Amino acid sequence: MKKLILGLCALTLLVVACQDDTNDSFNNENLSKIEVDMSDFFVYTDTNESSKSASENERKCHSMKVLNKKLNQNPGLEQKMYNIEKHTRKAIALKAENAKGKPGNGGGNDPVPYVGSVNIPVVVNILEDPAHPVTQSHIDSQIAILNADFNNNNPNTSGVPAEFAGLVANSDITYTLVSVVRKASTKATWGTNDAMKDSSQGGIDATDSSTHLNIWVCEIGGGILGYAQFPGGSAATDGVVIGSDFFGENTAGGVYGHGRTATHEVGHWLNLRHIWGDGRCRQDDFVADTPSSDGPNYQCPTYPTVNCKSNDMTMNYMDYVYDDCMYMFTTGQDDRMRALFTVGGAKETFVN
DSSP states (O other), X not given: OHXXXXXXXXXXXXXXXXXXXXXXXXXXXXXXXXXXXXXXXXXXXXXXXXXXXXXXXXOOBOHHHHHHHHHHHOTTHHHHHHHHHHHHHHHHHHHHHHHTTOTTTTTTOOOOSSOSOEEEEEEEEEEEOTTSOOOHHHHHHHHHHHHHHHTTOOGGGGGOOHHHHTTBXXXXXXXXXXXXXXXXXXXXXXXXXXXXXXXXXXXXXXXXXTTOXXXXXXXXXXXXXXXXXXXXXXXXXXXXXXXXXXXXXXXXGGGGOBSHHHHHHHHHHTTOOOTTTTSSTXXXXXXXXXXXXXXXXXXXXXXXXEETTEEOOTTBTTSOSOGGGOOBOBHHHHHHXXXXXXXXXXXXXXXX
16 A cells, blocks of 8 residues: 555656646747747737628627727837737747757647636626626626636536537636625726726726736626726736626626627737727637637628638637627637736736
8 A cells, every 4th residue: 555655756756847847838938939020919809800790789898999008009019919829829839849849848748828727816806886796696607608618617518510610619727716806986988098997997907917817797888798908018017907787697688698798808908909900801810720810700690601701710719709609618718818827928927
């Protein structure tokens, strides 16, 4: 029995050591040797998304419009985002090098940009409006939905077409509720200027955004379901904002009342672009395994929906379809998100 216990301990240490070695392969020295093409990188986007929209009641995510505004306000933000993108591409390229088994690059291992489970502590900041209550049930269901979606446990994923079935990712990212902050609000709408994140404007200040995902829940107005801050922005405003009726399982949200607005916005927070690249066929979302498209999809499209000479991945969480009709991230999107947690990554502090 003693030998068995010692053997198990040795095996455990070996597994941990191998995992650490894999993550260590993504150090700054190895990354510096990787060359990547940045010629297609862009930050400013076309935010006119109305071409396919049949109704003013369609999904509205203002993350890209907010980003455009922040880029205008902060001249240094574009360079920060460029650096984050370059680091992300290098981490993903190093994975490809390791997969080829090139000498000195992992000996044939095929690691993702960060190996191991990622746990993200969540603080929910609620600007309470009696007409749009946010209950503990809404909060608990939203955390459960995030965990289901980022761990490939959305029951609707069984409907993924065969064309995309091999691309479905289990990101192994979990979300743990650590705090709920409530504050009474008399504002009918908060807009998208981040006032809800500032106590001096009646909002709630962020809890340490280097180690916590802050979610602000309030009435945004303008039919906006939510918006997020991309990596590279100010620590004081880092996080996502979700409209009160669209947070968690919430009958008031209708077809957008099943918690996927948070999944979509957290995707942005983890550096995912919209599935269509916020442009036309030649503008990309920087993910190799997502098809090109010329704009968002709405409602619950039938398969196949063809744009740019390929079938749209309408069921991706980063499209604009109804909550029940989005149910997958791709392995490429997974690599992109997890690259943030590598050595020198924008969210390295969440794992170190």
